[in-house]
Amino acid sequence: MDFQENFLQTVWKYQYFDKKNLQTTTGQNLEVKKIGFHNFHEGPDFLEAHLRIGSLDYHGHVEIHKNASDWMQHAHSKDEKYKPVILHVVYNNDVPIFHRDGSPIPTLELKGKILLDVIRNYERLIENKAEILCSDSIHSIAQIIRFSMLEKALVERLELKSAKILEILQKTGNDWEETSYRWMFYCFGFKTNSEPMLQLAESLPYKILQKQGSKNMVLEALLLGQAGLLYEFDKDERTIFLKSEYDFYQKKYGLKSFLSQHDWKFMGVRPGNFPYQRIAQLAKIIAKNPALFSTILDASQSLGKFKEIFTIEADLYWKEHTRPRVPSKRMMAGSLSKNTINLLVINLITPLWYAYGRYINDPDWKEKCFELLQEVPTEDNFIIRKFAKVGWTGNDAFYSQGMIGLYHEYCKNKRCLECKIGQNLLKPTKR
Incomplete structure (x- = not known):
C-alpha cells in the first residue's frame, strides 16, 4: 500500500484502526482518552493528547510517521518542541526511538490494524483519474458536510486576499x-x-x-x-x-x-x-x-x-x-458590464471589508462579507463548470468563491485528506 503521512494523520484523527487489545510495541496496554488537537504548524502532529499507557495516565503530544526512523531523519530529538511527545504513531516500527535523555518513546505500530474499508476507500479515492478525485462519490457525502467545507475554503480564500491588503496597509x-x-x-x-x-x-x-x-x-x-x-x-x-x-x-x-x-x-x-x-x-x-x-x-x-x-x-x-x-x-x-461590476464586488469590495474587520477585530464584517456574496450571482468560469459537471452547483458568489478556493487549494493539489469531503469518504462501512 502506497500512502503519504497525512493518511496516517487522518487514521489517527478519526481512530480508523482496530483498538481492541491495543498495545504499544513493547507490550504495554494503550487506551486513547483524547486524540489531541491537529496541529497544522511546526511541532508535533497532535497536541494535548490524553492517553493511558499501562496503569498510568499521560498528557502530552502525539507525533506520526510512516516509519519510526523518520523521527531521526527529521532530527526531532534535538527539537525542544518534541520533548513532550508521549506517543509515536507509526505504520512501520523499523527502529526503536528515544528521547534526547535516552528514555524510550512509547510507540504504536498501525501496520495490520488500519480498518480494511478505510484502506479500500483511500485507494479508490487516490486512484481516480478525474481532476476532482471525489467526483464519483461526492453525492454520497451529506450536504451539510459539503457546505461546511465550501465555507472553510471561502474563509481561507478571504484570509489570503485580506492578508495581501493588510500588507499594502502596512506599506x-x-x-x-x-x-x-x-x-x-x-x-x-x-x-x-x-x-x-x-x-x-x-x-x-x-x-x-x-x-x-x-x-x-x-x-x-x-x-x-x-x-x-x-x-x-x-x-x-x-x-x-x-x-x-x-x-x-x-x-x-x-x-x-x-x-x-x-x-x-x-x-x-x-x-x-x-x-x-x-x-x-x-x-x-x-x-x-x-x-x-x-x-x-x-x-x-x-x-x-x-x-x-x-x-x-x-x-x-x-x-x-x-x-x-x-x-x-x-x-x-x-x-x-454587469459581470465586471459583480467581479469587482467579489474581488475588490469583499476582501477589503474582510481585511478591515480583521484590522479592527470586528467579526461582524466577516458575516457582512458572506451576506454580500449571497446577493451576487454565481460566476461562470472553467472551475464552476467542473463542479457543475459532477452535479454540484450553487446560485450565488458564496458558492462560486468557495468552489474556486476548494479547487485551487485542495482539488488541484490533491489535498483530499485535509478536506472534510475526502475525510468522510474514508469512513468505514457501519456494521
Whole structure:
C-alpha cells in the first residue's frame, strides 16, 4: 500500500484502526482518552493528547510517521518542541526511538490494524483519474458536510486576499484610503495586468489624484503617463494634450515612473480589457469617488450602492480606440458590464471589508462579507463548470468563491485528506 503521512494523520484523527487489545510495541496496554488537537504548524502532529499507557495516565503530544526512523531523519530529538511527545504513531516500527535523555518513546505500530474499508476507500479515492478525485462519490457525502467545507475554503480564500491588503496597509502607514486605491488598481488588472496596475498605483500617490478633484482629463493624463503608455504623437489631438498635461504635473510633483509599455500584457487580452481602457475607467471612478474607502464603507448596506461606485461612462475617444491612434473596428462599450461590476464586488469590495474587520477585530464584517456574496450571482468560469459537471452547483458568489478556493487549494493539489469531503469518504462501512 502506497500512502503519504497525512493518511496516517487522518487514521489517527478519526481512530480508523482496530483498538481492541491495543498495545504499544513493547507490550504495554494503550487506551486513547483524547486524540489531541491537529496541529497544522511546526511541532508535533497532535497536541494535548490524553492517553493511558499501562496503569498510568499521560498528557502530552502525539507525533506520526510512516516509519519510526523518520523521527531521526527529521532530527526531532534535538527539537525542544518534541520533548513532550508521549506517543509515536507509526505504520512501520523499523527502529526503536528515544528521547534526547535516552528514555524510550512509547510507540504504536498501525501496520495490520488500519480498518480494511478505510484502506479500500483511500485507494479508490487516490486512484481516480478525474481532476476532482471525489467526483464519483461526492453525492454520497451529506450536504451539510459539503457546505461546511465550501465555507472553510471561502474563509481561507478571504484570509489570503485580506492578508495581501493588510500588507499594502502596512506599506501605506495604515492609510485605508491609499490602501483601497492601490487594491482597486490591483483588482482592475484582472489577473493578467494586476501587478503592473499595483505598481502604477504605488508610483502615483492617491493624494495627488485627489487634489485634481473631478478633472477627468488630468487624472487620465497622470495615470497613463505614469503607466508609461503616453508617447509623442503628431496627429492625435487627445494624446498630445494628455502628454502635455502629464509633463506639467510630472515636474510639479516630481513623479518618477518605473513602468513602460513592455510591462503591460496585451496578447490574449480582449480590447475592452486593455490597460488603456481600464486606466481611463479608473480615472472616471476616481473623479466620481474622491474618498474611495469612505464611499465603500458608507455603501455597506446596499449592493446597489456598491454598483453606483463603478457606474461610469467612458469618453467617446476610448469607445472608438483600442489604443491611442488605433481605431476600434466597432464601437466598444462605454461602461463596465454587469459581470465586471459583480467581479469587482467579489474581488475588490469583499476582501477589503474582510481585511478591515480583521484590522479592527470586528467579526461582524466577516458575516457582512458572506451576506454580500449571497446577493451576487454565481460566476461562470472553467472551475464552476467542473463542479457543475459532477452535479454540484450553487446560485450565488458564496458558492462560486468557495468552489474556486476548494479547487485551487485542495482539488488541484490533491489535498483530499485535509478536506472534510475526502475525510468522510474514508469512513468505514457501519456494521
